Amino acid sequence: MKSLPRRALNAARFRGRRAAARGRVTAVALADRATGAARRSVPAPVRLRLSRTFLRPSQSSMVAIDQLLLGAQGGLSPKEFSQATGDLLWPSTTPLAAGPHVQLLAADGALTDEQILASPYGQLGLRCLKTSGSYFWADAPAGVVEVARDFLARKESSSYEPRANQSGPADPILVERIRGSEYFGVLDGHHRIALAYAAGETTVPVTVKRTTASTPLQDLLLRMSWLDGTKELYQPLPAPELERGWTLVRQCTDRLEKMQAFLSARGISPGSYLDVASCYGWFVAQMSAAGFLAEGVERDPLAQPLGSAVYGLPASVVHIRQCEDFLAAAGRRWDVVSCFSLLHHFALGRGTIGPAELVRLLDEVTGKVLFLDTGQDHEAWFGTSLAGWDTPRIAGFLAEHGTFDEIINLGPDSDGVGPYAGNYGRHLFACIRH
Numbered sequence: 059m060k061s062l063p064r065r066a067l068n069a070a071r072f073r074g075r076r077a078a079a080r081g082r083v084t085a086v087a088l089a090d091r092a093t094g095a096a097r098r099s100v101p102a103p104v105r106l107r108l109s110r111t112f113l114r115p116s117q118s119s120m121v122a123i124d125q126l127l128l129g130a131q132g133g134l135s136p137k138e139f140s141q142a143t144g145d146l147l148w149p150s151t152t153p154l155a156a157g158p159h160v161q162l163l164a165a166d167g168a169l170t171d172e173q174i175l176a177s178p179y180g181q182l183g184l185r186c187l188k189t190s191g192s193y194f195w196a197d198a199p200a201g202v203v204e205v206a207r208d209f210l211a212r213k214e215s216s217s218y219e220p221r222a223n224q225s226g227p228a229d230p231i232l233v234e235r236i237r238g239s240e241y242f243g244v245l246d247g248h249h250r251i252a253l254a255y256a257a258g259e260t261t262v263p264v265t266v267k268r269t270t271a272s273t274p275l276q277d278l279l280l281r282m283s284w285l286d287g288t289k290e291l292y293q294p295l296p297a298p299e300l301e302r303g304w305t306l307v308r309q310c311t312d313r314l315e316k317m318q319a320f321l322s323a324r325g326i327s328p329g330s331y332l333d334v335a336s337c338y339g340w341f342v343a344q345m346s347a348a349g350f351l352a353e354g355v356e357r358d359p360l361a362q363p364l365g366s367a368v369y370g371l372p373a374s375v376v377h378i379r380q381c382e383d384f385l386a387a388a389g390r391r392w393d394v395v396s397c398f399s400l401l402h403h404f405a406l407g408r409g410t411i412g413p414a415e416l417v418r419l420l421d422e423v424t425g426k427v428l429f430l431d432t433g434q435d436h437e438a439w440f441g442t443s444l445a446g447w448d449t450p451r452i453a454g455f456l457a458e459h460g461t462f463d464e465i466i467n468l469g470p471d472s473d474g475v476g477p478y479a480g481n482y483g484r485h486l487f488a489c490i491r492h
């Protein structure tokens with residue numbers, strides 16, 4: 059066991075890393091805002107000339123098509139288009155190889171005008187009409203159909219005369235690197251990349267801007283209250299730009315498997331479910347997929363747009379409120395309740411109530427079983443602050459302050475690996491009401 063001074067030193071180092079990360083994020087955010095403000099104040103033709111002169115290298119690079127993500131559209135930057143359409147994930151989680159341009163080229167047989175407008179490509183064109191007033195030379199739905207048919211005709215011949223707002227075949231495909239990842243957002247050249255992909259190409263020559271950009275998803279995550287500016291994910295989040303530079307802290311699948319196995323063994327069929335401190339909403343989505351009428355409560359208002367975009371959760375199923383206030387006012391029970399990594403914050407005095415009162419509130423809203431884990435004293439960063447808060451004591455604490463018939467230890471999580479070795483390994487408890 060580490061000595062208390064060593065544990066205190068580890069905790070201090072952890073706090074220092076968090077503070078440094080917050081400083082870096084603030085600096086990057088200020089730079090991004092300044093760049094955006096400057097971009098908006100400069101006319102588009104001048105921006106284009108400046109970009110070609112200062113921001114684009116003279117030589118092209120070969121990039122794999124599966125590293126290219128949908129980016130700018132309709133004269134709007136990726137972030138501007140995302141904001142204008144309310145599509146948080148447009149600039150990030152859709153590879154161009156699976157996007158609307160490739161889908162149009164892959165369509166079987168001749169398409170009617172109505173089919174084109176109903177296709178993902180047609181819908182993209184209509185969104186551009188709505189957000190920026192045009193889609194290339196089109197300013198009405200009939201024009202979107204014309205643009206689509208012009209694009210389809212290029213499958214037979216790569217030679218074409220560019221029209222209004224359209225790059226020519228000799229113009230470079232322009233991309234920008236997504237910060238902290240191996241992916242690139244496409245700024246110009248979506249159609250040429252799609253044609254290359256449809257022809258069987260796996261790479262394309264591109265011009266990579268010297269600047270980098272973050273995605274709206276990255277920005278939102280860094281603004282969430284519990285991250286403190288660190289590139290850490292506390293629940294699985296499927297997005298390509300998060301694969302390399304972001305660390306998944308909590309696997310979550312290990313706890314979900316324990317929960318589902320326990321419910322199955324006890325014959326508890328799907329009913330109502332509440333996740334207290336639901337974070338991004340991963341457990342809410344997973345339990346919903348398992349047949350539960352699932353809800354969550356989370357204090358950070360950014361959890362609603364994130365859960366909606368990433369997991370398809372209706373905003374109404376994630377309640378934005380302090381957990382203790384929500385529980386106190388609930389006036390009902392859920393068949394299954396979960397509460398992960400929250401209790402120790404109240405034990406450390408970070409809540410508006412004490413840990414015993416939180417357990418009492420959780421007890422009141424639980425119909426059949428409460429699944430709970432909490433920080434423990436074997437973790438390096440809690441060795442001093444949570445001294446004595448070990449597995450037997452937590453089980454006793456739950457029994458003392460709740461009215462459950464059984465408290466069952468389902469075992470530790472698998473998260474104490476890599477940079478988190480010496481931490482986590484928190485035991486999951488099932489608190490049963492017969």
